Amino acid sequence: MKKQIFAALAALALTFAAQQGAGASDAAPVTVDNYGRKVTVTETPQRVLTLGPNCTELFIALGLGDKIAGNTLDNHSRGPLPEYAAEYARVPELNYGSATREAALTSGADFVFGIDWEFGGGGLDIAELEANGMNVLVERASSFDEAYDEIRSLGKIFKIEARAEEFIKEQERRMKAVADKIKGREPLRVLVYDSGSSGVFTCSGENFESLLIERAGGENVFGGLTGKQWVTVSYEEAVAREPQVIVIHDYDSPSVEAKIAEIKANSALSQLECVKNERFVTIALESVLPGSRMAYAVERFAAGFYPEIFADE
Missing domain, CATH: 3.40.50.1980 (Nitrogenase molybdenum iron protein domain)
Structure with a gap:
């Protein structure tokens, strides 16, 4: 009986240690390269601003819609695709047009993923956002490789690397089907x-x-x-x-x-x-x-x- 109790306690201890180890791994800092900027995230973000309808839809496509605390630029949108519509409708609107400094800084967000024209030149200042506790990942891809790198960076930051790769493969599969036809x-x-x-x-x-x-x-x-x-x-x-x-x-x-x-x-x-x-x-x-x-x-x-x-x- 004592041996059985000891074995059970040992098993519980191993399970607890494994969980603690997994938690430590999840909490480990993640650093990604964002067009020459090093973005280091120490904890998985929980409140995200998606600046641009394309950024918002991508988060939903990757299963991260529940983390969106606000989006922008719906004035440049004709509405989400049908498969994203229900979840998109639940996304809070930070600004109908471009993000304002005040709205961003008072949003309580800890992460910003936005199209490049939302930053600089009268837009948001990345350094100021970072100083206010927000990590910033800029979307500015000019090639498929760069677009996929952005998606992979989100995969690493939000611990959904397999989902990110699955999404990329699906995009490539569909585009190849078009290439085969033409x-x-x-x-x-x-x-x-x-x-x-x-x-x-x-x-x-x-x-x-x-x-x-x-x-x-x-x-x-x-x-x-x-x-x-x-x-x-x-x-x-x-x-x-x-x-x-x-x-x-x-x-x-x-x-x-x-x-x-x-x-x-x-x-x-x-x-x-x-x-x-x-x-x-x-x-x-x-x-x-x-x-x-x-x-x-x-x-x-x-x-x-x-x-x-x-x-x-």
């Missing part, structure tokens, strides 16, 4: 039309959207431009590139309908065959940002570029 096709020349006034506000080759277009069987006609992600080109320059299809960003204002009307009324753009034939592909702005919708964007682009291939999907 194999052998000559890339279509694509003009991205975000907005227009004194010219076409479009994306350069440094913009992540160019990579999504490429994966979908297109080629950004201004993909050769570098230096910054967004550029304004003249209407004449756009026409000279002879685009075969125009991608139009959908967000709050101006509406897609207004943009199409602008294009048709423009004396230069209206001469394009793709305008005459209404070869327009619309997509929500958050869909062309790195995050949860990479495969979705490629699928949507491909369906618009090659409707004869994807007509039944």
